[in-house]
Structure formats: structure tokens, C-alpha cells
Amino acid sequence: MGLAVADHDKAEELAPPTRLSGIYPWVVFVLTFSLMLSDYMSRQVVSAVFPILKSEWDLSDAHLGSLTGVVALMVGMLTFPLSVAADRWGRVRMLVASASLWSVATLFCAFADSYGQLLVGRFFVGVGEAAYGSIGAAVVVGLFAPRLRASLTGAFMSGGMFGSVAGVALGGVIAVNFGWRWAFGAMAIIGLVLVVAFRSCVNERRLALHQHPDDGLQTPSDAGDVRVPLSSLFKGTSVISAYVGSGLQMFVGGALMTWLPSYVNRYYALAPDKAALMASAFVLIIGIGMIGCGMISDRVSRVDHSKRWTASIVFCLASAVLLFAAFSLEPGALQMILLGCGAFFAAGIAGPAGAMVANLTHASVRASAFGTVTLANSLIGLAPGPVVAGALADRVGLNGALQIVPVASVFAAIALIIGKRYYAAGLKRLSALTQNSIDDQKVSTR
Incomplete structure (x- = not known):
């Protein structure tokens, strides 16, 4: 009898972990989607303060355009290599680092005293945001059944649209009532709060526990930690x-x-x-x-x-x-x-x-x-x-x-x-x- 119990305990210890509550994947989705909103709010808030910056610093339209263009440039250049890095070194780690960087860079923009300083801040906003969408989508789809992938991917990516509108609208209201620096500051605070919430709830181990079994259609149970070229x-x-x-x-x-x-x-x-x-x-x-x-x-x-x-x-x-x-x-x-x-x-x-x-x-x-x-x-x-x-x-x-x-x-x-x-x-x-x-x-x- 004792031997049977020992064998049973050993079997349980070696057995793969079971998936936990079905609520957790939705918590991850909400947090990841919220950071997607923050991503585009931080990206587009600068558009709301263009008239103020143009007047205060006597900037040309080319200068103003570069403040958005530098973000798009960094996203285009770094999306793929940073996505590859996330697959190699950990998606959660990369998401937290990315969101922290764009939030801190947005806060830096709030204290900029010249066009050059603001451009540097926007450069790092672009670096931080470069691969968030691709890594976030990868995290989300692995937690749900394949039959929901299009809905969840579309919903997640729509955060870019909603965040763009919210960033311009909210940024404009804050800039008019409290000054343009507070517009950047508010977006940075939102981002940093979400980073803390995400890091408190999400880690690689918990994601692995909740990985949907249907995602294993491509990875047989005896595959182990299989990687493809x-x-x-x-x-x-x-x-x-x-x-x-x-x-x-x-x-x-x-x-x-x-x-x-x-x-x-x-x-x-x-x-x-x-x-x-x-x-x-x-x-x-x-x-x-x-x-x-x-x-x-x-x-x-x-x-x-x-x-x-x-x-x-x-x-x-x-x-x-x-x-x-x-x-x-x-x-x-x-x-x-x-x-x-x-x-x-x-x-x-x-x-x-x-x-x-x-x-x-x-x-x-x-x-x-x-x-x-x-x-x-x-x-x-x-x-x-x-x-x-x-x-x-x-x-x-x-x-x-x-x-x-x-x-x-x-x-x-x-x-x-x-x-x-x-x-x-x-x-x-x-x-x-x-x-x-x-x-x-x-x-x-x-």
C-alpha cells in the first residue's frame, strides 16, 4: 500500500501541470489589450499638441512630422528582430521591458526643453513600441482555442485604433487645460501603472500552465522544448x-x-x-x-x-x-x-x-x-x-x-x-x- 502511494505521488510529480482557471487567460488578454491602448496613446498624443509646440518652439511642419515619423521608423526597423528576440529570451520579459521603455520615454518627453530633446524621447518611444503588437498577439493566441484566434487577434490589434483616437482626444483635452507637458505625463503614468499590473499578474510559468492544449497540435506531447528554424x-x-x-x-x-x-x-x-x-x-x-x-x-x-x-x-x-x-x-x-x-x-x-x-x-x-x-x-x-x-x-x-x-x-x-x-x-x-x-x-x- 505504501509503495502504491509512493508510486502515485511520483506519477503526480512527473505529470504535466494541468491548466488552471479559465478566467486567467482573459485577465492576460485584458492587461495585454490595455497596454496596446497605452502603446498607441503614447504614440499619437504628440499629434494633439502640434499646434502648441509649433507656436511655443517655432517649429516647422517638417519638424512636427518628424516627431511621429521617427516612431514609425523605429517600429519598421525593429519589429522583426525584437520579435525574434522575444521568442528566444522570453515574451513576458520583452513585453515588460518594451512597455517600461515607451512609458519612461514618454515621461522624458514631458520634461523636454527643446525640439532635439523631444525627438530623442520620441525615438525611444518608437524603440519601446516596435514589437509590442507582435509579441502581445503571440502571448494572447497561445492561451485560447484556435477557433477564437481571429476574433482575439482582431480585438487585440483594434487596440491600436482605439488607442490612437483616445491619445489624440484625451491628450488634446489635457493639453488645453493643464499644458502640453501634462499630456505626455498622463500617458506615461497610465503606461507605468499598467506595466506594474501586468508584471504582477503575468509570468512565463503561469502562461505555460494556461497554454491551450490545442496549441499542441503542432507540438506533439513527446516534443519537449522543440524549436523550428x-x-x-x-x-x-x-x-x-x-x-x-x-x-x-x-x-x-x-x-x-x-x-x-x-x-x-x-x-x-x-x-x-x-x-x-x-x-x-x-x-x-x-x-x-x-x-x-x-x-x-x-x-x-x-x-x-x-x-x-x-x-x-x-x-x-x-x-x-x-x-x-x-x-x-x-x-x-x-x-x-x-x-x-x-x-x-x-x-x-x-x-x-x-x-x-x-x-x-x-x-x-x-x-x-x-x-x-x-x-x-x-x-x-x-x-x-x-x-x-x-x-x-x-x-x-x-x-x-x-x-x-x-x-x-x-x-x-x-x-x-x-x-x-x-x-x-x-x-x-x-x-x-x-x-x-x-x-x-x-x-x-x-
């Missing part, structure tokens, strides 16, 4: 098509977010402040669409995950048709309705694309995979979209340019059609790669 992120037509399709659709979203304030100002004869307010409503719709399209995608793909590709194709084509129709109409109520519907789908691929890439890549390089999506979104979509739209506007007018921009959605749909065709082959390639890594690990440990 980083080059696997770029192998296979399907995963590359997901990167390209996502980037092309974000081309449309980036152009809309940048040029809608000017469009409303020019074609509806609204003052800049009222035009910005109306445009912000469409940015919120884009964010809501990221959540809604993710939920729709998960709903239709409960049984067959390949239907997530079909849903994404429909989102892209709906965006193309609705936006082209909207900008083909004269300004008015009907145009606003169609524009709102088109905006809903404009970035709707964010959640499904993240879920598709997650299904096609190994869990050990998940943050790197999301970093690659972010890089594709930036290089193919968010960076060139506003520039190309502006160049077209110089030739055919802003309305004409925004009629042409939705063509990118058609090309995005074509890329996704190709990706869907090779999806099954991509899953088989991932399974074989995982098994090869397991075999190599077994050989190396003999």
Missing part, C-alpha cells in the same frame, strides 16, 4: 500569401486613416477640428470592423479552418466595392453610409490574417511570425498607402485618388485566393517540419 516563417506559398494579402489590404486602411480628415475638410467644407472629429469616427469604425470581422471569420470556420480564407477574401472584396461606390458619389448622407460600411471592412483582415499565420507557423516562433505580419503590413500597406494616395491626389484630385486606392483590396483578395489553394499543403509542411525538429532533438540528446 526561423526560415520556416518564409517557407510555403500559403503563409507568404497571407503576409502579402494582409499588407495589401492594410494599404487601403492606411490611406483612409491618413486622408479622411483632409477629404472631409475639402469636400464637406468642415473646419479642421470638426473634420478631424468626423474622421476619428471612421477610425473607430475601422477598429470595430477589426473585431467584427475576426468574430465572423471564427464563426464560419469553426469546423473548417480554410473557410477563414474565404471570409477574408469576402472582406477584401466588400471593402473594394463599398469604398469605390462611396467615392464615386457626391458628398452626402449616402456617401457617408457607404464609406462607413467600407471602413468596417477596410482592416477586417487583421484578425483572420493573424489566425491564418498562427495556424501555419510553429508556436516556438509565434512572436516572430506576428512580427513578420506587422512588417508586411508596414512595408506593403501602412507606409506606402498614404504616400501613394497623396501622389495620386496631386494628379487626379483626392476624390479620384481614393477611388483608385481600393484596387489594392482586389489584389489582396487574389493573394488570399492563392493562399487558400495551398493551405492544406502548408499545414502538411508544418507537421513534417515539426516532426523533423523532434527527431533532430532526440538525436542530439542521445
Whole structure:
């Protein structure tokens, strides 16, 4: 009897830990989403104080633009390498370090006495924010069933939209009532409080305990700490098509977010402040669409995950048709309705694309995979979209340019059609790669 008890105790000791309360993954999601809000609030608050800085320091528009451009530059340059580092050294550690850096850098901005000092502060804000989105998404998707991945990824990424609006709106109110330095200070305090809350509740061990078992579809139980080559992120037509399709659709979203304030100002004869307010409503719709399209995608793909590709194709084509129709109409109520519907789908691929890439890549390089999506979104979509739209506007007018921009959605749909065709082959390639890594690990440990 005593021997049986001892054997039972030993078996329990060696058994893998069971998952704990289902509430914890949602706590992690809320905290990670809140930091995503803080990320974009700190990023965009500077836009709210442009008029004050221009007057107080006699800055040119080029100087003001550089205060936002330097952040985007750092994000573009560092997203992928920092995502890779997070996969190697610990995602929680990197998230805490990133959020701490952008919060402290934002606080530094509050004490800046010159344009040069403010630019340095914004530089480090960009360094801190560079890979937060990709690492945060990787943390979130590993805690939930694959059938929820598109919804959760879309909801998480929508924090960027909501945070942008909140940063500008709240920053403007604080700057007018308490001074521009307090606008930066408030964003820094919010970030630092959230860092403390996140670090108190989240660590690698607890994340491992709550890792969803379905994430092990790619990692058999005898795999141990299996790692696959980083080059696997770029192998296979399907995963590359997901990167390209996502980037092309974000081309449309980036152009809309940048040029809608000017469009409303020019074609509806609204003052800049009222035009910005109306445009912000469409940015919120884009964010809501990221959540809604993710939920729709998960709903239709409960049984067959390949239907997530079909849903994404429909989102892209709906965006193309609705936006082209909207900008083909004269300004008015009907145009606003169609524009709102088109905006809903404009970035709707964010959640499904993240879920598709997650299904096609190994869990050990998940943050790197999301970093690659972010890089594709930036290089193919968010960076060139506003520039190309502006160049077209110089030739055919802003309305004409925004009629042409939705063509990118058609090309995005074509890329996704190709990706869907090779999806099954991509899953088989991932399974074989995982098994090869397991075999190599077994050989190396003999």
C-alpha cells in the first residue's frame, strides 16, 4: 500500500501541470489589450499638441512630422528582430521591458526643453513600441482555442485604433487645460501603472500552465522544448500569401486613416477640428470592423479552418466595392453610409490574417511570425498607402485618388485566393517540419 502511494505521488510529480482557471487567460488578454491602448496613446498624443509646440518652439511642419515619423521608423526597423528576440529570451520579459521603455520615454518627453530633446524621447518611444503588437498577439493566441484566434487577434490589434483616437482626444483635452507637458505625463503614468499590473499578474510559468492544449497540435506531447528554424516563417506559398494579402489590404486602411480628415475638410467644407472629429469616427469604425470581422471569420470556420480564407477574401472584396461606390458619389448622407460600411471592412483582415499565420507557423516562433505580419503590413500597406494616395491626389484630385486606392483590396483578395489553394499543403509542411525538429532533438540528446 505504501509503495502504491509512493508510486502515485511520483506519477503526480512527473505529470504535466494541468491548466488552471479559465478566467486567467482573459485577465492576460485584458492587461495585454490595455497596454496596446497605452502603446498607441503614447504614440499619437504628440499629434494633439502640434499646434502648441509649433507656436511655443517655432517649429516647422517638417519638424512636427518628424516627431511621429521617427516612431514609425523605429517600429519598421525593429519589429522583426525584437520579435525574434522575444521568442528566444522570453515574451513576458520583452513585453515588460518594451512597455517600461515607451512609458519612461514618454515621461522624458514631458520634461523636454527643446525640439532635439523631444525627438530623442520620441525615438525611444518608437524603440519601446516596435514589437509590442507582435509579441502581445503571440502571448494572447497561445492561451485560447484556435477557433477564437481571429476574433482575439482582431480585438487585440483594434487596440491600436482605439488607442490612437483616445491619445489624440484625451491628450488634446489635457493639453488645453493643464499644458502640453501634462499630456505626455498622463500617458506615461497610465503606461507605468499598467506595466506594474501586468508584471504582477503575468509570468512565463503561469502562461505555460494556461497554454491551450490545442496549441499542441503542432507540438506533439513527446516534443519537449522543440524549436523550428526561423526560415520556416518564409517557407510555403500559403503563409507568404497571407503576409502579402494582409499588407495589401492594410494599404487601403492606411490611406483612409491618413486622408479622411483632409477629404472631409475639402469636400464637406468642415473646419479642421470638426473634420478631424468626423474622421476619428471612421477610425473607430475601422477598429470595430477589426473585431467584427475576426468574430465572423471564427464563426464560419469553426469546423473548417480554410473557410477563414474565404471570409477574408469576402472582406477584401466588400471593402473594394463599398469604398469605390462611396467615392464615386457626391458628398452626402449616402456617401457617408457607404464609406462607413467600407471602413468596417477596410482592416477586417487583421484578425483572420493573424489566425491564418498562427495556424501555419510553429508556436516556438509565434512572436516572430506576428512580427513578420506587422512588417508586411508596414512595408506593403501602412507606409506606402498614404504616400501613394497623396501622389495620386496631386494628379487626379483626392476624390479620384481614393477611388483608385481600393484596387489594392482586389489584389489582396487574389493573394488570399492563392493562399487558400495551398493551405492544406502548408499545414502538411508544418507537421513534417515539426516532426523533423523532434527527431533532430532526440538525436542530439542521445
